[in-house]
Every structure is written in structure tokens, then in C-alpha cells.
Amino acid sequence: MRGWWQELAGLVLPEDCAGCGAARVVLCPGCARALDGSRAGPVRPSPCPPGLPPVRAAAVYEGAVRAVVLAHKERGGLALAGPLGVALAAAVRAGGSAGAAEPQRELVLVPVPSARRQVRARGHDPVRRIALAAAARLRRAGVPARVAPVLHQVRPVADQAGLAARERRANLDGALGVRRGGRRLAAGARIVLVDDVATTGATLAEAARAVRAEGLGPVEGAAVVAAPDRSFVRIRSTTRTEQPSCE
Numbered sequence: 001m002r003g004w005w006q007e008l009a010g011l012v013l014p015e016d017c018a019g020c021g022a023a024r025v026v027l028c029p030g031c032a033r034a035l036d037g038s039r040a041g042p043v044r045p046s047p048c049p050p051g052l053p054p055v056r057a058a059a060v061y062e063g064a065v066r067a068v069v070l071a072h073k074e075r076g077g078l079a080l081a082g083p084l085g086v087a088l089a090a091a092v093r094a095g096g097s098a099g100a101a102e103p104q105r106e107l108v109l110v111p112v113p114s115a116r117r118q119v120r121a122r123g124h125d126p127v128r129r130i131a132l133a134a135a136a137r138l139r140r141a142g143v144p145a146r147v148a149p150v151l152h153q154v155r156p157v158a159d160q161a162g163l164a165a166r167e168r169r170a171n172l173d174g175a176l177g178v179r180r181g182g183r184r185l186a187a188g189a190r191i192v193l194v195d196d197v198a199t200t201g202a203t204l205a206e207a208a209r210a211v212r213a214e215g216l217g218p219v220e221g222a223a224v225v226a227a228p229d230r231s232f233v234r235i236r237s238t239t240r241t242e243q244p245s246c247e
Contacts, residue, residue: 015077017031018031018067018068018071018072018077018080019031019034019063019064019065019067019068020064020067026077026079026080027068027079027080027083030064031064031068032083034059034063034064034065034068035058035059035065035068035083035084035086035087035225036086036087036090037058037059037086037087037089037090037091037093037094038090039058039059039060040056040057040058040059040087040090040091040093040094041056041057041094041232041233042054042055042056042057042094042095042232042233043055043056043057043198043224043227043231043232043233044201044231044233045198045199045200045201045227045231046230046231048201049200049201049202049205050205051205051208051209051212052201052204052205052208052222053193053204053208053219053220053221053222054095054221054222055198055201055204055221055222055223055224055227056091056092056094056095056221056222056223056224057091057198057223057224057225057226057227057231057232058087058088058090058091058094058223058224058225058226059087059225059226060226060227060228060229060232061197061199061226061227061228061229062228062229065225065226066226068080068083068084069084069196069197069225069226072084072126072129072130072196073122073126073196074122076122076123076124078124078129081126081129081130081132081133082133084130084133084196084225085130085131085132085133085134085135085136085137086133086134086137087225087226088130088131088133088134088194088196088223088224088225089133089134089135089137089138089141091223091224091225092107092109092134092138092145092192092194092223093138093141093143094223095192095220095221095223096221105144105188105189105190106144106145106146106188106189106190107138107143107144107145107146107189107190107192108145108146108147108148108185108186108189108190108191108192109131109134109135109145109146109147109148109192109194109223110147110148110149110150110151110186110191110192110193110194110207110211111125111127111128111130111131111147111149111151111193111194111195112127112151112193112194112195112203112204112207113125113127113149113151113152113153113176114126114127114128115153116153126196127194127195127196128147128149130194130196130225131147131194132147134194134223135147148182148185148186148189149179149185150178150179150182150183150185150186150211150216151176151177151178151179151182151207151210151211152176152177152178152179153175153176153177154175154176154177175206176206176207176209176210177210177214178210178211178213178214178216182214182216183214183215183216186211186216186217187216187217188217189217190220191211191216191217191218191219191220192219192220192221192222192223193207193208193211193219193221193222193223194222194223194224195222195224195225196224196225196226197224197225197226197227198222198224198226198227198231199227199228199231204222204224207222208222
């Protein structure tokens, strides 16, 4: 019930901009531009966890972008899924996964799963909601895309906040698995893992391991709304063919 009430309230009640606090607007034009995907590009955390596929991010995780992500995830700003989906779709396309090479082959966005207790506490699954918005955006652009929530947590994990990169990898090792019927949901599709933020890359690396272990097929890459500025790879070539990964 909490989820639909928050969504209704967001449509009816005046809010301040989630990014900068401008009065009586859910997201001001300036903060929306920060999520338009114009800065989308490859990211590679350092140290880079083994098995991490090529990752693309739409924006730097700071300022208004960070505020919007947290407002959506932790404070029930459900109306923000749309602009965050725009950013995620841009990251998917920046990776070439939605390009012209295989325009008719279906693209499946596989969200990194949240723990059930987190979904209950928040009243929604933020990554899945953003992924659904991104898939809708891609379809409007002519890309056959859908969301397949094939992953779930198979054991509890500790809160990642405050953990170093090595500690995050240990915390997540073997924590994800494929749901029953997941193979059918993703069969024959081009798989792209999606999340809202990539910091150390540990979560995406574990998600990729789980997909490969079940034999769902190769992971073409991963896409996120935002990543730290230090993670962005500054590509000098104009071809944009570089696919930085840890594999």
C-alpha cells in the first residue's frame, strides 16, 4: 500500500526539486539535464573486481545526481524513476548494446536484486523500477527491450556502506543466484546487467558470475545511472569502441 500512496502523493502534492531543492517542482530543468545521458561513457573502478563486464554510466555520482538517486531509493520519490530511466537507457545505448549491430535481437535488462527486507522497508524495488522506465524508453527509440528480474539473493549480506572494495567482494561472494524459471526469461536474449550506482563494481561482478554460472548466456555488459567521477575512463579514440572490463 505504501508504494501506490507515495506515487499518488507525488502526483498531487507540491514537492521541491529532488536535486537542488527548487520550490514546487519534482525535478527542475537543470537537474533533469544532469540525467539526460549526454555524459554517458565507460567506467572502470580501481581496483577492478575479477569478472566485472564492461560498464557504462550516464552521469557522475555527485551533487544533484546523487541527491536524485537517494531521493528515489530511500525517500520514496517514485516520480523520479522516469528521469533516472532516461539516464539508464542512455548508459545502455552508450555501451553499444542497443546499437544497430543486432537491431532485431531482444535486449534484456537484468536488474541487480535488492534484499526482500529492503524492498519492504522502502515500499518498492528502486533498481527494478528504474529498469522498467529505461526499457520503455528504449522501446520508444525502436530497441526491443524488456526487463527480466532473474536474479535474487540466496543468502543474507551485510550493509555495504562503509566497506572497502575487498570487503564488499567478500561480502557478496556467492550471494546471488538465478530464480527458478530465470533461464526461460532470458533465453536467447542479449543480457545487460543494470543498477542505479556502481562504486566498487562488486555487486555487478557478482551478478555477472551468477548469470554465467547458470549458463544464461554471455553478459554483453552492464549499465548504471551513475558512478564516481574517478571511475570514468577518458577515451582518447573517437571510435568509442573501447570496452574496459576486468575479464
